[in-house]
Amino acid sequence: MELKDIKRVHLIGIAGVSMAGLAKVLEVRGIEVNGCDLTAGGHDPGHITKDLDLVVISQAITEQSPGFAEVETAQKLNIPVQTRAWLIGRLMQEKGKIGVAIAGAHGKTTTTAMLGMILLEAGLDPTILNGGVIKQLGASPAPDGAGASWRVGKGPHIVAEACEYEKQFLQFVPRAVILTNIDKEHLDTFPKGLPQIIRAFRDFVKLIPKNGILVINGDDPNLRAVAKSCRCRVKAVSFKRPWPGLRLKLPGEHNLMAANLAAHLAHELGVAHEAAKSALNKFQGVARRLDYLGEKNGVKVYDDYGHHPAELATTFRTLRELHPKSRLIVAFQPHQAKRTKLLFDDFVKALKIPAMVLIAPIFKVAGRDENESVSSEDLAKAVGQSAKSYQDYQSIAASLKKIVQRGDVVLTIGATKVNEAGKQFLSIK
Numbered sequence: 001m002e003l004k005d006i007k008r009v010h011l012i013g014i015a016g017v018s019m020a021g022l023a024k025v026l027e028v029r030g031i032e033v034n035g036c037d038l039t040a041g042g043h044d045p046g047h048i049t050k051d052l053d054l055v056v057i058s059q060a061i062t063e064q065s066p067g068f069a070e071v072e073t074a075q076k077l078n079i080p081v082q083t084r085a086w087l088i089g090r091l092m093q094e095k096g097k098i099g100v101a102i103a104g105a106h107g108k109t110t111t112t113a114m115l116g117m118i119l120l121e122a123g124l125d126p127t128i129l130n131g132g133v134i135k136q137l138g139a140s141p142a143p144d145g146a147g148a149s150w151r152v153g154k155g156p157h158i159v160a161e162a163c164e165y166e167k168q169f170l171q172f173v174p175r176a177v178i179l180t181n182i183d184k185e186h187l188d189t190f191p192k193g194l195p196q197i198i199r200a201f202r203d204f205v206k207l208i209p210k211n212g213i214l215v216i217n218g219d220d221p222n223l224r225a226v227a228k229s230c231r232c233r234v235k236a237v238s239f240k241r242p243w244p245g246l247r248l249k250l251p252g253e254h255n256l257m258a259a260n261l262a263a264h265l266a267h268e269l270g271v272a273h274e275a276a277k278s279a280l281n282k283f284q285g286v287a288r289r290l291d292y293l294g295e296k297n298g299v300k301v302y303d304d305y306g307h308h309p310a311e312l313a314t315t316f317r318t319l320r321e322l323h324p325k326s327r328l329i330v331a332f333q334p335h336q337a338k339r340t341k342l343l344f345d346d347f348v349k350a351l352k353i354p355a356m357v358l359i360a361p362i363f364k365v366a367g368r369d370e371n372e373s374v375s376s377e378d379l380a381k382a383v384g385q386s387a388k389s390y391q392d393y394q395s396i397a398a399s400l401k402k403i404v405q406r407g408d409v410v411l412t413i414g415a416t417k418v419n420e421a422g423k424q425f426l427s428i429k
Helices: 017-028 068-076 084-093 108-121 165-171 194-205 221-227 253-268 273-282 309-322 337-342 344-351 376-383 393-403 419-427
Strands: 008-012 032-036 054-057 081-083 098-103 127-134 148-151 157-161 176-179 213-217 233-237 291-296 299-304 328-332 356-359 387-389 409-413
Touching: 008 017, 008 068, 017 032, 017 084, 017 127, 017 148, 054 068, 054 084, 068 081, 081 084, 084 098, 084 157, 084 165, 098 108, 108 127, 108 157, 108 176, 108 253, 108 273, 165 194, 176 194, 176 221, 176 253, 194 221, 213 221, 213 253, 221 233, 233 253, 253 273, 253 309, 291 419, 299 309, 299 419, 309 328, 309 344, 309 409, 328 393, 337 344, 344 376, 356 376, 356 393, 376 387, 393 419, 409 419
Parallel strands: 008 032, 008 054, 054 081, 098 157, 098 176, 127 157, 176 213, 213 233, 299 409, 328 356, 328 409, 356 387
Antiparallel strands: 127 148, 291 299
């Protein structure tokens, strides 16, 4: 299927941050776009009409998902159904375009945003398709305020976050790639663990042509092994040798590493050293990556999107560095029962770091988690006396009011609306 032949497209999962940007890319090309989501009009087979040329689904749509009824209708009408990743791959493949993909278990959203902002500052006018809201982009209203997860540029570069879930990154057509790290993640896709994940990343780097470039976190031994499968030139970046002149506004070694990777790939794409440094030092971050929500009675409140044990531990360490004398109190909501069960012991280890942990009910994904038996109560019990489970955000906020002391730091964390607990705490009189 040629993109030039597409006139009308229906997106299933359009309310998702990553799909919203893709919708705009299509609209700018003159393609008529409509779509739906559980939170945007709901799913209905009646949305699928004979005059559609293509139906595009987010990777979250499975046979058990409510939106799959629309997929079945499209199939009955012989309307092609493709994934978001497939469509991005086709965009990267077009004449004159340079596909730039950022992949890895953690940090790819921030790294994608950093690289996109460097290319923008350098005047290369990139198209950016990110999995999180970039605070400096104001092209459209974002769910949590200013910013956008995307921009449509006229330049050759299509900068896109590439996820390994369901091996969707294998549908990309990249000429330049950043790999941030490899970790045990998406174990529903990779039930055999790290060896299977590493094989998928090997297949991914094989997609880069000989005249392409791969930039890796050279401090990760798994990535060094993956890079050996590459046909193109490889540049290994170490945390021990940061990009000269960096003075990031964002705290944490993980952000410094992301900046280092973004700067090196930008340089490979022709961006001058000073332009990369300038863009990174002005970088304001991605929404819900250690956002400061406010202060109440001497208690500072932060919020973060982290939902993997390694991400939790990294955020906890960063806050301890920022506030070494403060007690850290965490409100956490697990995302996906299957992830919680598969990484249960790792979650327990990470959640023992804070002084206290308030755990909201596990957020279960429709069509994927109904048969999983694990609960937040199980997690709290395993963590021990410092943890307790709660039924909703309101009860967490009320409990925070009772237990916090002046000088404490509160963190809400999770790939959900758990930040509502922090906002409610700040609003309690």
